[in-house]
Amino acid sequence: MICRLDTHWRSLTVWVGVFGLAGIALLGSLRQEAHGQGEASKPLPKLYFGSQACATAGCHEKGQVANPPLLCRGDEWDRFKAHDRHGDAYKALTGELGIAILKRLNFGDPQKAKACLACHSVNIEKDAIKHETFQIGEGVGCVVCHGAHEKWVGAHSLVLSRAAFRILSRDKKETEYGMTDLWDPAKRTALCASCHIGNHAEGKFVTHEMYAAGHPILPGFEVATFSEQMPRHWQLIREKLPEVQKIQGHSASEWEESQLLLVGSAVTLRESMRLLAKQAESASLKGEMLDWALLDCISCHHDLRLPSWRQEQARLGKPGRVPPKNWPTTLALLAGEWAQTREALGPLKSELFAATQARPFGDPQKVALAANRMADWADRVAKELSGKPLNPTIGPKLGAQLLKMGLNPSPDFDSARQIGWALTLYRAEEMALLGVKRPQWDSFLGEAKTRLALKLPFGRSGSPAERNKEILAQQYAFDPENFFRWMQNAPKVWKD
Amino acid sequence: MGRLIAQLLGFAGLIGLSTALSSALASPRLLLSHPTENPIAPNPEASLVGAASCSASGCHNANGASGTKGSEYSTWIGADPHAQAFAVLGTTRSKKMLANYKGLDLVQADPQRDPLCLSCHVHPDPEIKKKAYPDRFSVVDGVGCEACHGGAAQWVSTHYQASWKELSNPEKSKLGFVDTKDLGTRAETCVRCHVGEKGMDVNHDLLAAGHPRLRFELSAYQANYSGRHWRILDEKARQPDYEWTSWLVGQLATTEAALDLLSHRASHPDAPWPELSEYNCASCHHRIGGDFGQSPSAGKLRFGTWNDIRPNPQSLPLAFFGGILGDDERKGSESLKKLMEREPQNRDQIRPLAQMLSQKWTNRFEKTKSFAIPVPDFGQIREWILAQEKANQDGTCSPSWDKDTQSYLLLRASIQNVKNRDGKVSPALDKAVSDLGEELGQAFPKGKESIWTSPEKYQANSVRKRFKAIQEALP
Structure with a gap:
């Protein structure tokens, strides 16, 4: 009843088994939608499919196009399998380094190590919601991001229901069928950030103890760049067919990635601050110190030598006190300006900074207060910006503002990297949408790519461990004054 | 060297x-x-x-x-x-x-x-x-x-x-x-500044502001003191084992001063806490990455790596001075180390322990002034190296530049002491010890900025081989 008949017998059995009965019910429910009689939303039952379910059914593999217009490109699995290391996330736990880390942490069996699985696969509450295709070895598979719910998986794939499902709004697909709306910049960022930054409620947090046991350092996060470098297995709006753009309610001239960058930066700040606040609250209750993983790594982990720029810089706080990570505020500052918020980020930043300087490793109670305030600010900015897509008139204005950010003196490596990623991303989108040539800028950004190690250790080509080492070497060699001087030589305006 | x-x-x-x-x-x-x-x-x-x-x-x-x-x-x-x-x-x-x-x-x-x-x-x-x-x-x-x-x-x-x-x-x-001719008095005089005391505190805030770290060891400071304005001959005449005695009373005075300072830091409400200069700098100040998981501190602050306060067989000051401390000091200093490392924030528990130990040390140190300082023979030193290396191997002790350098300074002082008394030191032993000093000195990257840098190139495993060589060269 579904897809190609030459599909592997096992997957065929699986799909018929799973959807044979469900399909009829789903079709019924889709018809109800059409008549506007949708049920009031209640938690959808969960079901974790394995990635194979999406691939070998012949839907997201080999780019076969059945019954266009498809919203997807059809070869997602090929791209994911070939390049995306999310699929290797679990394998990382069973490799040489993973084994060593688990042993040092005394975590035991990786299949049961909840603190690891939360990001390297999923923690499934009970076996009953594990579909038979599910394999822990697939790491961060399709449904981890797209939604572990049977309802949408069935509805979007079954011949009988998929056409009706396709034209539903993104919101309906999510709230009534459980398909995560990854097209919403805020939602996508929050989802990625849950692992790439951490999420207290979901048990996702790379502690300092884990780092000390050998976990690679989580780099500063910028959702648009990270999405691009995964590499992405989806099309941007402008790459899609016009009918698809219409279904999704978007136009090809939108500055989609820049919008993601802006909203994403606010959400990233929000998620960073929520994690910090939750951890600080818990530390305060237990009379512990803040977990050092929440603070700026390089403020402690630096060489001791004199003379050093550390002694040359005008200091805001006490020497020897560890500040919070600065990078999450870098682009959020711009997002705040863009959203025209009445409350400025500056004083909130100062408050958090002061809380971390109050004593060595910070005063957890004060940190929690300040971080919560900053999270609320970021949430307001994200909401404000989410309702304002960057249209062709205002999109091109972003470049000049980004450049202005870059000219702020003496950022740290991670903050400078945020600026580097943002400028690169913006420039690529400008080129794609407007075709403007800026040879000076392109060569400047080419240099930034090396200087700031803008290429991430993603993708299957090259060894991530080696790439991580290169990035760290860049970080250790980073001198804020040098960077500042170098930025001064950037082309003066966002024009050539 | x-x-x-x-x-x-x-x-x-x-x-x-x-x-x-x-x-x-x-x-x-x-x-x-x-x-x-x-x-x-x-x-x-x-x-x-x-x-x-x-x-x-x-x-x-x-x-x-x-x-x-x-x-x-x-x-x-x-x-x-x-x-x-x-x-x-x-x-x-x-x-x-x-x-x-x-x-x-x-x-x-x-x-x-x-x-x-x-x-x-x-x-x-x-x-x-x-x-x-x-x-x-x-x-x-x-x-x-x-x-x-x-x-x-x-x-x-x-x-x-x-x-x-x-x-x-x-x-x-x-x-x-x-x-100052009395080595105990001399040591107590030096440590006032070279370790610090109330009001003369080179704490982590001051270090971060750019002050060099304090790393005092009396016998090495004397041996390399360009301003020495007295004659070694006179020193030898007063105290034939002055090199070894200097090392030992230096360690005791240092520990006494360090405990005093800790107790002051823990008691003074305005003093920063946790006080990070109490710990091995390399606990935090090391590069991330490289060989992942090879972090010298395994994510914890390491207390007492330079001024070792613990009277146990692996610790330096008392390895050859066994009976001087009682059981309560032994237990107390073990608890202090544990607290300082596992709960650095726990000032209220650290304070009374530090105060108690500081008081006991002061009393004990006074007694040593009338104590005939025992000088270890090479056999005892060999035993001590063996114990130290065993502790490093079975994980009861984690090696660090600080500790290995302190051990080196002990060896240097004891060899010099033998030489001062016209005793025999084999060229092999002499070389093995000076090779160790050389390697520890080489741990600091070269260059015009190298004077106050961290021992980035310190390789614990390679240093272990140096100790093995010394152990083999000992008669």
Whole structure:
């Protein structure tokens, strides 16, 4: 009843088994939608499919196009399998380094190590919601991001229901069928950030103890760049067919990635601050110190030598006190300006900074207060910006503002990297949408790519461990004054 | 050894900068005549008469070869970094340090007037202004004679007379004289600044502002003291095992001072807490990455790596001094280490422990002054190395540059002690020990910035081989 008949017998059995009965019910429910009689939303039952379910059914593999217009490109699995290391996330736990880390942490069996699985696969509450295709070895598979719910998986794939499902709004697909709306910049960022930054409620947090046991350092996060470098297995709006753009309610001239960058930066700040606040609250209750993983790594982990720029810089706080990570505020500052918020980020930043300087490793109670305030600010900015897509008139204005950010003196490596990623991303989108040539800028950004190690250790080509080492070497060699001087030589305006 | 010593004597790098300046500042008040011809006006509060009071050519300023009798002042002014201690506060680097530390503008920062700086860079007395004869004493002298030998107002004009020799030590001490010939007293004098005490605290805030780390070890400091103004021959005559004794009392005095300071830091509500200078710098200040998971501290702060307070077989000060501490000190210092490492924030529990231990140490150290210092033979040293390496292997102890360097300094002192007594040290042992020192010195990346850097190149495994070689070379 579904897809190609030459599909592997096992997957065929699986799909018929799973959807044979469900399909009829789903079709019924889709018809109800059409008549506007949708049920009031209640938690959808969960079901974790394995990635194979999406691939070998012949839907997201080999780019076969059945019954266009498809919203997807059809070869997602090929791209994911070939390049995306999310699929290797679990394998990382069973490799040489993973084994060593688990042993040092005394975590035991990786299949049961909840603190690891939360990001390297999923923690499934009970076996009953594990579909038979599910394999822990697939790491961060399709449904981890797209939604572990049977309802949408069935509805979007079954011949009988998929056409009706396709034209539903993104919101309906999510709230009534459980398909995560990854097209919403805020939602996508929050989802990625849950692992790439951490999420207290979901048990996702790379502690300092884990780092000390050998976990690679989580780099500063910028959702648009990270999405691009995964590499992405989806099309941007402008790459899609016009009918698809219409279904999704978007136009090809939108500055989609820049919008993601802006909203994403606010959400990233929000998620960073929520994690910090939750951890600080818990530390305060237990009379512990803040977990050092929440603070700026390089403020402690630096060489001791004199003379050093550390002694040359005008200091805001006490020497020897560890500040919070600065990078999450870098682009959020711009997002705040863009959203025209009445409350400025500056004083909130100062408050958090002061809380971390109050004593060595910070005063957890004060940190929690300040971080919560900053999270609320970021949430307001994200909401404000989410309702304002960057249209062709205002999109091109972003470049000049980004450049202005870059000219702020003496950022740290991670903050400078945020600026580097943002400028690169913006420039690529400008080129794609407007075709403007800026040879000076392109060569400047080419240099930034090396200087700031803008290429991430993603993708299957090259060894991530080696790439991580290169990035760290860049970080250790980073001198804020040098960077500042170098930025001064950037082309003066966002024009050539 | 050279590079290692440069690391230990952090201030040595500054001498070149300031010698000329300081000599120019310090010389105008040289006395040509005997102090008796230049009488001191009576002042019951004052005791400091200034280095110039010792500088009569017939007394301590014979201007002979460095370290010779009668040329103590000449040696100090010409070759002793202590004489530059005030001048160095005038450098831009010192100004930046104080500006960073106090959050001041560079123009406002004046280390040459700051009590915290002056307490070690001139004289360890907060009442220095009251105690000094203004017409004689000058801060410009830096760490002058009286900083170590005691305020001289009451003895400067009598200490060369026959009657002085008839006075007992306590009588001399009453007059303000500090008997630095006694190694215990000497050690206690040095550690006031070189370890620190209340009001003379080089804490982590000050280190982060740019101050070099304090890493004191008496026997090495003596051996490499460019301003030594006494004769080794005399030292040997007083105490044939002076090299070993210096090492041992140095360790004891250091521990006593370190515990005192910790107890002060833990008690003072305004002092920063946790106080990070209590820990091995490399606990945090090491590079991330490289060989993942090879972090020297496994994510924890490591306490007592330089000033080791624990009287257990693996710890340095008491490895050869077993019976001196009682069980409660042993248990107490183990608990203190555990608390400091596992719950650094827990000031309320750390405070009473540190206070108790500090008190006990003070009492014990007093006793050692009348104690016949035992000198270990090579067999005992071998046993100690074996125990240390076993502890490193089975994980009860984690090796660090700090600890290995302390061990090296112990070996150096004990070998030197044997040599001083004309004993036999095989060339193989000599080489093995000096190779270890060389490797530890090489742990600091080369370059013009290398003087105060962290031991980035320290390789614990490679150093283990050096200890093995030493162990094999020991008879």
